[in-house]
Amino acid sequence: MSERINRVMAALSQHQSAPLHKGDPLALPLISATTYHLPDLDGAPFMYARMNTPTWQAVEDYVSLMEEAEVCAFPSGMAAISAALFATVTAGDVLIVPSDGYYVTRALAKEFLAQLGVIVVELPTCEFAQCDFHGAAAVCLETPSNPGLDLVDIADVAQRCAAAGARLIVDNTMMSALLQQPLDLGADLVVVADTKAPGGHSDALLGHVAGRDSALMGRVRDWRRMSGATPGALEAWLVHRGLQTLELRLARMCESALYLAQKLSKHRAVRAVRYPGLMNDPSYDLACQQMESFGFLIGIELRDAATAEAFLSECTVLRQSTSFGGTHSCGERRARWGDAVPEGFVRISVGVEPQEVLWQSIETALQKLSP
Ligand SMILES: *Cc1c(COP(=O)(O)O)cnc(C)c1O
Numbered sequence: 001m002s003e004r005i006n007r008v009m010a011a012l013s014q015h016q017s018a019p020l021h022k023g024d025p026l027a028l029p030l031i032s033a034t035t036y037h038l039p040d041l042d043g044a045p046f047m048y049a050r051m052n053t054p055t056w057q058a059v060e061d062y063v064s065l066m067e068e069a070e071v072c073a074f075p076s077g078m079a080a081i082s083a084a085l086f087a088t089v090t091a092g093d094v095l096i097v098p099s100d101g102y103y104v105t106r107a108l109a110k111e112f113l114a115q116l117g118v119i120v121v122e123l124p125t126c127e128f129a130q131c132d133f134h135g136a137a138a139v140c141l142e143t144p145s146n147p148g149l150d151l152v153d154i155a156d157v158a159q160r161c162a163a164a165g166a167r168l169i170v171d172n173t174m175m176s177a178l179l180q181q182p183l184d185l186g187a188d189l190v191v192v193a194d195t196k197a198p199g200g201h202s203d204a205l206l207g208h209v210a211g212r213d214s215a216l217m218g219r220v221r222d223w224r225r226m227s228g229a230t231p232g233a234l235e236a237w238l239v240h241r242g243l244q245t246l247e248l249r250l251a252r253m254c255e256s257a258l259y260l261a262q263k264l265s266k267h268r269a270v271r272a273v274r275y276p277g278l279m280n281d282p283s284y285d286l287a288c289q290q291m292e293s294f295g296f297l298i299g300i301e302l303r304d305a306a307t308a309e310a311f312l313s314e315c316t317v318l319r320q321s322t323s324f325g326g327t328h329s330c331g332e333r334r335a336r337w338g339d340a341v342p343e344g345f346v347r348i349s350v351g352v353e354p355q356e357v358l359w360q361s362i363e364t365a366l367q368k369l370s371p
Pocket residue numbers: 075076077078079102142146171173174193194195196205206207
């Protein structure tokens with residue numbers, strides 16, 4: 001573990017062992033109250049649930065120790081991304097978004113922000129390394145890109161954004177603060193869909209924005225209060241529970257992903273494997289430098305769409321679903337959503353099942369494909 005992760009894990013453990021009063025519950029209580037006793041306004045921690053609730057506050061306190069930053073929770077990853085964008089861009093501004101990043105971010109920018117006068121420019125992730133950011137007000141970055149798994153040097157992009165006066169927003173959903181910390185590398189804001197690995201059990205939507213600039217985070221918080229994009233108590237509670245095992249799950253998931261990527265890259269039926277942890281992957285050196293671990297997503301290319309679909313129906317250990325980061329492994333042919341990947345490209349999200357169980361099911365399914 002890196003020094004940063006040791007420090008974060010120590011802070012989380014200290015936070016969890018804060019003194020209790022006799023009879024206090026050990027687990028976080030789920031508080032759904034919308035209104036709080038308010039004889040006067042001075043120093044009231046809670047007033048009305050659109051402003052703050054004890055259950056989100058607990059998630060924010062926890063995630064804030066992970067991010068080593070101020071954190072504002074939202075009811076979904078997209079609500080967090082919307083807040084980050086509405087807090088940073090205004091009419092006439094240029095906003096750069098990755099053309100191969102999360103599709104809905106691009107759609108939001110094009111279908112809503114562009115209509116409000118924001119000039120939206122799309123750029124493939126691998127071109128962020130050469131782009132001149134002068135004239136841009138905000139730049140959205142996702143590394144590794146999804147599902148292509150191209151990496152970009154965050155520190156380098158952050159430095160060039162700062163020099164150009166552009167704010168850098170990094171969607172860190174795929175890695176989370178435990179596997180990569182864009183704020184340390186100079187990003188202004190990080191957004192994460194906690195719906196994915198942080199919640200981890202495929203049963204709650206949640207997101208957050210993290211940042212170290214109080215004024216900017218104040219705008220993000222104002223956006224939440226005014227737009228009403230507030231997390232539900234149950235979802236916040238479920239994600240708080242999921243977070244307790246995040247480090248443990250990620251360790252298993254990343255270790256298995258490396259093991260499977262190595263096996264897959266030697267299999268005849270697999271045309272290509274994309275995984276930043278493979279030494280011959282174009283992103284390997286950068287991954288070693290800016291990521292704590294290589295992640296739990298693998299891209300494989302099979303012969304064509306029909307072969308990929310046959311593999312997915314045969315391989316019972318992989319649930320066929322979109323999304324990633326849950327305890328169950330899942331797989332999906334991404335071209336069905338129109339992603340710019342080959343027809344036979346399958347994205348595998350590795351879950352917490354034992355490695356050998358995963359490999360046996362995958363290998364059996366690959367063996368059954370027509371040669
Ligand atoms: C899932 C995802 C989102 C959106 O999260 P929701 O909780 O579904 O709104 C945003 N960015 C990335 C990279 C994602 O994978």
